[in-house]
Amino acid sequence: MSKPAQFSLSMRILHWGMAALVLSMLAAGLLMIRSLEPWQLTIITLHKAFGVIAVVLVTVRLLNRLRHQLPALPDDLSALQKKAATASHWLLYSLLFAMPVSGYLMQYFAARPIEVFGWFRLPAALQVDIYYYALFRELHGWLAIALAGMIALHVGAALHHHFIRKDNVLKSML
Amino acid sequence: MKHLYLALLLLPAIGLSAQPPARVSAQQFVDLQQGNTAFAGFRRAHAKGLCVSGEFRSNGNLQSYSKASLFQPGVTPFVGRLSIAGNNPTAPDLKAPVRSLALSFSLSRTEQWRLAMNTPPVMAVADPHSFYQQIQAIQAGPDAIKQFFAAHPESNGFLTWAAQYQPTGSFAAETYHSINAFYLLNANGEQQAVRWAMQPTVSVASGNLLGNDALQQEIAARIAADQVVFDWVFTLADAADDETNSTKAWPASRQQITAGQIVLTGSTAQLDGDCHAINFDPLVLPTGITATADPILRARSAAYAESYRRRAKEQLQGALQESSNE
Ligand code: HEM
Numbered sequence A: 001m002s003k004p005a006q007f008s009l010s011m012r013i014l015h016w017g018m019a020a021l022v023l024s025m026l027a028a029g030l031l032m033i034r035s036l037e038p039w040q041l042t043i044i045t046l047h048k049a050f051g052v053i054a055v056v057l058v059t060v061r062l063l064n065r066l067r068h069q070l071p072a073l074p075d076d077l078s079a080l081q082k083k084a085a086t087a088s089h090w091l092l093y094s095l096l097f098a099m100p101v102s103g104y105l106m107q108y109f110a111a112r113p114i115e116v117f118g119w120f121r122l123p124a125a126l127q128v129d130i131y132y133y134a135l136f137r138e139l140h141g142w143l144a145i146a147l148a149g150m151i152a153l154h155v156g157a158a159l160h161h162h163f164i165r166k167d168n169v170l171k172s173m174l
Numbered sequence B: 001m002k003h004l005y006l007a008l009l010l011l012p013a014i015g016l017s018a019q020p021p022a023r024v025s026a027q028q029f030v031d032l033q034q035g036n037t038a039f040a041g042f043r044r045a046h047a048k049g050l051c052v053s054g055e056f057r058s059n060g061n062l063q064s065y066s067k068a069s070l071f072q073p074g075v076t077p078f079v080g081r082l083s084i085a086g087n088n089p090t091a092p093d094l095k096a097p098v099r100s101l102a103l104s105f106s107l108s109r110t111e112q113w114r115l116a117m118n119t120p121p122v123m124a125v126a127d128p129h130s131f132y133q134q135i136q137a138i139q140a141g142p143d144a145i146k147q148f149f150a151a152h153p154e155s156n157g158f159l160t161w162a163a164q165y166q167p168t169g170s171f172a173a174e175t176y177h178s179i180n181a182f183y184l185l186n187a188n189g190e191q192q193a194v195r196w197a198m199q200p201t202v203s204v205a206s207g208n209l210l211g212n213d214a215l216q217q218e219i220a221a222r223i224a225a226d227q228v229v230f231d232w233v234f235t236l237a238d239a240a241d242d243e244t245n246s247t248k249a250w251p252a253s254r255q256q257i258t259a260g261q262i263v264l265t266g267s268t269a270q271l272d273g274d275c276h277a278i279n280f281d282p283l284v285l286p287t288g289i290t291a292t293a294d295p296i297l298r299a300r301s302a303a304y305a306e307s308y309r310r311r312a313k314e315q316l317q318g319a320l321q322e323s324s325n326e
């Protein structure tokens, strides 16, 4: 079967929608933990609610991915480079799961229910477990650094393909 | 020359009052609170305290104002904490200027309410950045704090209270204030701005208390002998009141509603009790109560989270070290 030249429309929409969401989540996270301003409460409430949306979206995205053929990577990439590209994408997917899950578990063990846009609340533990809170709080912070680093590499690679190698990789996602 | 001296003297005061205060982050705030030597594993503020347990006996008087389940007639248990202000978990009880009560209601898996209350009814300043400067001034000494208050006329309400406040001989005899206002939300979607206070039902003269842990020993003995009761009194704001300014007391003529009684039935040292693990962040609210835009209230969550993160991490590291030493 021949491979498509482009990611399917649904995959492209999910990619760019999530890219915008995740970059906003990272920015919001880094700002809100420092801020004493009155908007802090609003932003952290949105951070948690959109974080719940993120875990739903990444699940939809992975299921959707199974249904579609992916474009082939350029032929001039070595087998190792292709492996690295694929591995980096799986690492990104893992981080996209781990971020919201660690965020939720941090709040769960701090016994803080999550309010999702006033629609409903996600449950939390009845009693605080400070050790698990500490674990997931620190994890959430470390994972955020790893995700930011991976995104930087990822964007760098996409631009490298487009402007230096002048191949079809970026166009396949546009 | 004389004018120059005068100008130099007045400069700081003018500077403090005319410009908006320099902005500080949650991390800077907690750094200032914890001081040069942090006490690992302890709160960066209100570090010394003890755990209490008990129940809220609701009379139902507030249920038409808030749909929060605990205001229906009935009994709701809580975990609480009595503390003194300061960063030192072994500080002498009687030297602290502020005494505190914190409560945590675990209503269900989706409904939690945390409250942290202090003895003063109002703040001296209205925003966290000025509060930061106030703490700096307190740390710098009596002259600095005098100068600070002079440059902050909004501290009048606080100073009036402070001038007449007499510390009592017991945690049981103090009044604990929400200071910040919150909105109660009822089933019809109507909201009402309120402040509240836990009012004591006993009076205890200060006097024959002695020792570093005088208040803790007194309250532990008192609770062991009999339950300790407070009335939970809400004050309803009028249209004329600014619920976003925690330096201004509301007139005494405002309607007050007693929602029931807070009853303390047990106490434990904080390291042995449930309260030490809790972050009493006053923005953990159940359905039926929401935060006002008060800049002091809005600043608390991030600062409490930073302090909580630090002490939780230290506790985890301590526990890991202990288990690897075994
Ligand atoms: C794509 C998903 C997410 C991303 C990219 C993300 C990112 C971040 C970042 C960068 C921070 C600052 C961490 C630091 O510098 O230490 C943060 C903090 C935080 N996140 Fe997330 N987050 C996500 C999902 C969630 C979810 C689902 C929740 C909870 C339901 C959550 C709750 C929190 C909380 C409560 C904090 C602040 C903790 C504190 O103040 O100590 N996050 N997040």
Ligand code: HEM
Binding pocket: A015, A018, A019, A020, A022, A023, A065, A070, A071, A073, A089, A092, A093, A096, A151, A154, A155, A158, A159, A169, A170, A171, A172, A173
């Ligand atoms: C904003 C700049 C970004 C650009 C230019 C970009 C570009 C691309 C391109 C060209 C691909 C296709 C690579 C291939 O042919 O296999 C891709 C895939 C992917 N991108 Fe991005 N991306 C960006 C941001 C992000 C962000 C922020 C995330 C994380 C949320 C992300 C997650 C992914 C994932 C997981 C894949 C793999 C898709 C799959 O194979 O299922 N991207 N991106």
Ligand code: HEM
Binding pocket: B029, B030, B033, B042, B043, B044, B045, B046, B049, B081, B082, B083, B100, B101, B102, B116, B117, B118, B123, B127, B128, B131, B177, B178, B179, B180, B278, B279, B280, B296, B297, B299, B300, B303, B304, B307, B308, B311
């Ligand atoms: C901008 C204003 C404020 C800041 C930055 C601030 C900061 C803090 C911090 C960092 C903690 C330690 C949290 C922890 O590790 O668990 C704390 C505890 C506490 N604060 Fe505040 N606070 C502020 C205003 C207030 C006000 C207005 C009140 C009283 C109404 C108050 C009452 C308390 C009490 C009672 C505790 C101890 C709670 C416990 O027993 O765990 N604070 N505060």
